[in-house]
Amino acid sequence: MLLRKKIQYGRPGSAILDADAAGMRPENLVEVRNLQTHFFTDRGIVKAVDGVSFAVPKGKTIGIVGESGSGKSITARSLMSLIDPPGRIVSGEILLERQDGQIVDIARLDPFGSEIRAIRGADIALIFQEPMAALSPVHTIGNQIIEMIQIHEDLDDKAARDKAIDMLRRVDMPKAEQRIDAYTFELSGGMRQRAMIAMALACRPRLVIADEPTTALDVTTQATILDLLRELQSRDEMSVMFITHDLGVVAEIADEVAVMYLGRVVERGPVDDIFEQPMHPYTRALIRSIPKLGVRGRHRLEAISGMVPHPSNRPQGCPFHDRCPEFMPGVCDRIVPPLEKIGERRDVSCLLHSDVEALKAASEQETTSDE
Numbered sequence: 001m002l003l004r005k006k007i008q009y010g011r012p013g014s015a016i017l018d019a020d021a022a023g024m025r026p027e028n029l030v031e032v033r034n035l036q037t038h039f040f041t042d043r044g045i046v047k048a049v050d051g052v053s054f055a056v057p058k059g060k061t062i063g064i065v066g067e068s069g070s071g072k073s074i075t076a077r078s079l080m081s082l083i084d085p086p087g088r089i090v091s092g093e094i095l096l097e098r099q100d101g102q103i104v105d106i107a108r109l110d111p112f113g114s115e116i117r118a119i120r121g122a123d124i125a126l127i128f129q130e131p132m133a134a135l136s137p138v139h140t141i142g143n144q145i146i147e148m149i150q151i152h153e154d155l156d157d158k159a160a161r162d163k164a165i166d167m168l169r170r171v172d173m174p175k176a177e178q179r180i181d182a183y184t185f186e187l188s189g190g191m192r193q194r195a196m197i198a199m200a201l202a203c204r205p206r207l208v209i210a211d212e213p214t215t216a217l218d219v220t221t222q223a224t225i226l227d228l229l230r231e232l233q234s235r236d237e238m239s240v241m242f243i244t245h246d247l248g249v250v251a252e253i254a255d256e257v258a259v260m261y262l263g264r265v266v267e268r269g270p271v272d273d274i275f276e277q278p279m280h281p282y283t284r285a286l287i288r289s290i291p292k293l294g295v296r297g298r299h300r301l302e303a304i305s306g307m308v309p310h311p312s313n314r315p316q317g318c319p320f321h322d323r324c325p326e327f328m329p330g331v332c333d334r335i336v337p338p339l340e341k342i343g344e345r346r347d348v349s350c351l352l353h354s355d356v357e358a359l360k361a362a363s364e365q366e367t368t369s370d371e
């Protein structure tokens with residue numbers, strides 16, 4: 001079912017890169033550089049992902065956080081080259097180090113081609129928010145997991161079935177030997193979620209992308225799934241990209257964080273640094289909006305004022321300027337802040353941390369050419 005959604009054709013240029021030419025850091029499994037994924041609608045171009053850059057370290061968890069509409073899901077789907085028309089990856093790089101050490105630029109692959117099909121599942125697997133987006137209602141969950149296993153591994157039916165049962169056991173599916181023959185309509189929401197996770201993890205991908213997998217679940221099932229991801233991660237050296245609007249979950253499970261706003265990464269860094277010293281006003285606002293532990297009932301969340309604008313209404317200058325408590329008139333509404341490196345694995349995109357004077361001249365030019 002992952003292959004159901006078909007899309008555009010690959011961009012020109014070679015997708016297989018020489019390791020030196022790619023310049024990837026050896027500790028990274030994936031490097032996303034200036035990714036742009038746009039939707040060409042009747043009403044204009046929606047820049048859902050508008051220059052996203054971040055890296056996924058090997059064997060670690062990166063949390064991608066931001067309010068609804070900030071481009072998290074489209075970023076995740078771009079990594080699998082699963083963008084529905086009228087959308088497509090317009091520019092940028094998605095470099096992946098494959099199992100054999102080869103470096104591939106996913107942004108340049110033909111989304112219908114055999115290379116990306118081999119990558120989906122074997123290298124990168126996606127856990128959806130809604131299990132039925134990945135599961136078919138007309139096949140048993142066992143047949144779907146077995147099919148996934150057999151695409152990537154040379155196992156006979158019996159061995160693949162045993163492996164599928166084993167996967168279902170590991171995701172705590174009750175009565176796995178029987179439930180393997182169940183259809184989705186025979187399963188509860190939590191069991192469907194487990195079946196989908198079993199399918200995603202069946203081929204031991206090097207990267208699992210979990211797109212708000214816990215949002216629809218009760219707290220106990222959420223905790224089980226988070227524990228399971230952690231356990232599989234330490235055993236298989238798997239990287240996890242965990243997408244959520246909840247910075248509290250990120251604090252619990254992530255090693256690194258990338259904060260997204262309106263199609264861009266506005267801050268990223270190791271989780272402790274981000275919580276101890278958030279540099280971007282949006283990150284600070286997200287941290288203030290986390291419910292405090294131990295404060296029951298009366299504690300009021302500090303909501304972030306205003307709403308994320310639609311990408312077709314992107315404000316001039318800094319995309320956060322109309323909500324920012326530290327807004328500098330004449331500066332923040334005129335200059336687009338670049339993502340600046342401010343430390344080891346630490347970037348921020350805010351003019352409080354940029355050389356504004358040096359940017360002014362460049363931005364004048366950029367504004368003119370945008371129009």
Ligand SMILES: Nc1ncnc2c1ncn2[C@@H]1O[C@H](COP(=O)(O)OP(=O)(O)O)[C@@H](O)[C@H]1O
Nearest residue numbers: 039046048067068069070071072073074075311
């Ligand atoms: N098929 C589509 N056509 C047009 N715009 C889309 C489509 N899918 C998503 N978008 C837009 O892309 C933006 C980012 O969406 P998304 O990545 O789903 O955000 P998030 O996952 O952070 O909530 C949203 O403004 C959304 O309206």
Ligand code: SF4
Nearest residue numbers: 318321324332350351
């Ligand atoms: S650039 Fe200005 S408006 Fe944008 S986050 Fe920084 S201070 Fe706020």
Ligand SMILES: [Mg+2]
Nearest residue numbers: 072073074212
């Ligand atoms: Mg989403």
